[in-house]
Amino acid sequence: MHRQALLLAILSASAMGSVPEWGQCGGLQFTGETDCATGFACVELNPYYSQCLAGTATTTVTTPTTTPTMVSTTSTIKSTSTTTHTTTTASSPPSATGFIKTSGMRFTLNGQQFVSVGSNAYWPALLGYSDAEIDQAFSDIAGSGATVCRAFNEVTSPQGVYFHLWTGSTATVNTGTDGLQRLDCLISSAKSHGIKFLIALSVTRLLHFLQPRTEPKARSKISCFGMTSAFIKSLNPNHLVAIGDEGFINDPIPHNFDFPYQGGGIGIDFEANLAVNTLDFGTFHDSWGESGNDIAWGQQWITDHAAFMTSANKPVIMEEFGLTFTGTQRANDYTTWYNTVISTGLTGDLLWQAGSVFNGTETPNDGYAIYPTDPVYTLLRQHAAALKARG
Secondary structure (H helix, E strand, O other), X not given: OHHXXXXXXXXXXHHOOOEOOOOEEEOOXXXXXXXXXXXXXXXXXXXXXXXXXXXXXXXXXXXXXXXXXXXXXXXXXXXXOOOEEEEEEOOOOOOOOOOEEEEOOEXXXXXXXXXXXXXXXXXXXXXXXXXXXXXXXXXXXXXXXXXXXXXEOOOOOOOOOXXXXXXXXXXXXXXXXXXXXXXXXXXHHHHHOOOEEEEEOOOOOOOHHHOOOOOOOOOOOOHHHHHHHHHHHHHOOOOOOOOOOOOOOEOOHHHOXXXXXXXXXXXXXXXXXXXXXXXXXXXXXXXXXXXXXXXXXXXXXXXXXXXXXXXXXXXXXXXXXXXXXXXXXXXXXXXXXXXXXXXXXXXXXXXXXXXXXXXXXXXXXXXXXXXXXXXHHHHHHXXXXXXXXXX
């Protein structure tokens, strides 16, 4: 019902020839509607993106009809066109509560520092588990000291649980018990256990490994990340946005041309992407070793990304990392990486991946899963406590 009401509101605003709240109303190369709905004003967030917000102060925005040139670092744009329209600059809207925000290299929640630590878990909502089993999964995740769980919504066929489906050029959203109601259950359970979600959202027809919303390799200008993140924020300004990339670094020569340091050739330049102002935080993954010493390589990988974090003054999290060793060896090696996270000041980390046992049956294990009986599970709890204490 809420989705239907929102859709009707958007359609109604469109029918009146005006842009609803949060919609795009201007920007370089923008050719859409520029008049905001009654009560809202077109506010320039940057030269490439203006958005309808509530407010009363007046300003004039130039609408370019030919290629414009920027003449200052303020909101003034010079164009060969003389067409203008008068809009209003919004006063700052009241701060929303309950949403994660950023403050320098850290996250905050309702004005207090929020430490991002936890695990990945792709399976709870997608593999047909019962509500009780999903709740057990999040109880196990919370028991490890986690504050965040990273999940996915990818689907490519209507088999079992699926949230959306493309048939040719037609998109269908599944709101049934094997669709978004599963996601509702997931979010409800996570909330009841004090877990925040980091969801890799996607609406594509592509298989998981080709999807641009997790581990993308754009091989193009970083402008696509800026435009996409700005559009997402126009629809949902309260949630944080990141690329979800592996964090490839464009610095091959000093690192003996290791694959993850050849970012420019791969299509990802972590440092450049982190500078995009509509991306709130950075991510990187570490599920491999690029030398004879996986652990030492991982330490350097963490250290390098922490340096970019400091330079950009934005949060950076190790969003996926894992080792397939077993027993105490894996716990000892994770301890080394965790100590590096603490000492470098890295914002946080999310292990790949959480695991649970339902009626004697283990959830999917790709070699990385950590079940509550694994020695690493106790280490997760200890690391979460240490990271929270460090802040």
